[in-house]
Amino acid sequence: MTLITAKNLSKIYDNEGVKTQALADASFSIEKGEFVAIMGPSGSGKSTLMQILGLLDRPTGGTYFLKDKDVSKMTDDELAQMRNSEIGFVFQAFNLLPRTTVFENVELPLLYDEHPIKDTKERVMEALRAVNLEHRAFYYSNQLSGGEKQRAAIARALVNDPAIIFADEPTGNLDSKSGLQVMLILQALNESGATIILVTHETDTAEHAKRIIRMLDGRIVSDELVANRQFANSKGELTK
Numbered sequence: 362m363t364l365i366t367a368k369n370l371s372k373i374y375d376n377e378g379v380k381t382q383a384l385a386d387a388s389f390s391i392e393k394g395e396f397v398a399i400m401g402p403s404g405s406g407k408s409t410l411m412q413i414l415g416l417l418d419r420p421t422g423g424t425y426f427l428k429d430k431d432v433s434k435m436t437d438d439e440l441a442q443m444r445n446s447e448i449g450f451v452f453q454a455f456n457l458l459p460r461t462t463v464f465e466n467v468e469l470p471l472l473y474d475e476h477p478i479k480d481t482k483e484r485v486m487e488a489l490r491a492v493n494l495e496h497r498a499f500y501y502s503n504q505l506s507g508g509e510k511q512r513a514a515i516a517r518a519l520v521n522d523p524a525i526i527f528a529d530e531p532t533g534n535l536d537s538k539s540g541l542q543v544m545l546i547l548q549a550l551n552e553s554g555a556t557i558i559l560v561t562h563e564t565d566t567a568e569h570a571k572r573i574i575r576m577l578d579g580r581i582v583s584d585e586l587v588a589n590r591q592f593a594n595s596k597g598e599l600t601k
Contacts (some may be wrong), residue, residue: 362392362569363390363391363392363393363429364391364392364393364427364511364556365389365390365391365414365425365426365427365523365525366390366424366425366426367387367388367389367390367414367423367425367426368388368390368424368425369387369388369409369411369422369423369424369485370384370387370420370422371384371385371386371387371421371422371423371425372406372409372413372418372420372421372571372585372597374382374419377583379585380444382579383409383579384406384409384413384579385406385567385579386423386427386580386581387406387410387423387444387580387581388423388581389574389581389584390560391556392556393524393556394551394554394555395556395557395571395572396547396548396551396556396557396559396568396570396571396572397558397559397570397571397573397574398558398559398560398567398568398569398570398572398573398574399558399559399560399561399563399573399574399576400560400562400563400564400567400573400574400575400576401562401564401575401576402562402577403562404525404578405576405577405578405579406457406576406578406579406580407560407562407576408529408560409459409579410576411527411529411558411560412466413425414427414527414558415444415450415527416432416440416441416448416495416506417444417565419432419433419598420433421589424521427443427524428442428447428461428470428524431437432580440533441497443496443497445470445473445474445521446474446521446523446526447523447524447525448523448525448526448527449470449518449519449520449521449523449525449526449527450498450518450526450527450529451511451515451526451528451529451531452514452529452530452531453526453529453530453531453534454484454534455502455507455510455511455513455514455515455534456514457502457510457514457517458502459501459502460501460502460503461501461502461506462498462499462500462502463489463494463497463498463499463500463502463513463516463546464485464498464499466502466513466517467485467488467489467516467517467520468485469515469517470481470517470520470521471484471520471521473504474521484520485498485516485520486504487499487539488516488517488520488533489513490521491515491516491519491546491550492512492513492514492515492516493507493512493521493546494512494513494551497509497513497525506537506539507534507535507536507539507550508535508538508540508542508543509581511531511532511539511543512542512546514531515528515531515546516546519555520548524555524556525556525557525558526547526550526555526557526558527558527560528547528557528558528559528560529560530560530561530562531543531544531547531559532544532561532563532566537597538597538598539597540597541593541597541598541599542593542595542597544566544569544593545592545593545594545595545597547559547565547569547589548569548592548593551571552584555568557570563568564593565591568587568589568590568591569588571586571587571588571591572584572585572586572587572589573585573587575577
């Protein structure tokens, strides 16, 4: 099943008459169950592309179909509803609410959905179990280590059972061991059927994916399968 179809996507920012093309003629598709890394240096257009694919921004030109729905024809309210039900986000800065428990942070997307209240607790705990964090459910977010905060953020992204998880530089604020543990979780989620789109500027991180779309100066310069994937173990070490 094709989840994403992008054709000639472009984005031009206009700042007081000064136009900057951040994205140009991006065309590709992503199937259900893929693990794709969008990679490139700062200013390459990868973050702009992720914002468009994640329904956080609209393209200037081109077409974007998400689950066979033409995004360009949706209202802002329809986009917000689809974003909450179909997409989970994991950000470099974690974006957890302070002075709030891990459980409450993970529960947050459900408060904007139509799931029955009786279903909420089990959904949250299931998401926390998926990232091995159920024992921290009632800790406050500021009591967690950096790696635990990112695992909580992944659980929050999972709780609505989204079609796609976007991970934007998910290891950027972590030490190497914690970063590898996060990549292990993302790989495990992908093996269980989750579709993951990873945005990164680091080659080693991108090579945990199965496919890499490389960008430069707003354009896609290559789109290839990963020949030698990186794998981590539970100790935060690369396996041989």
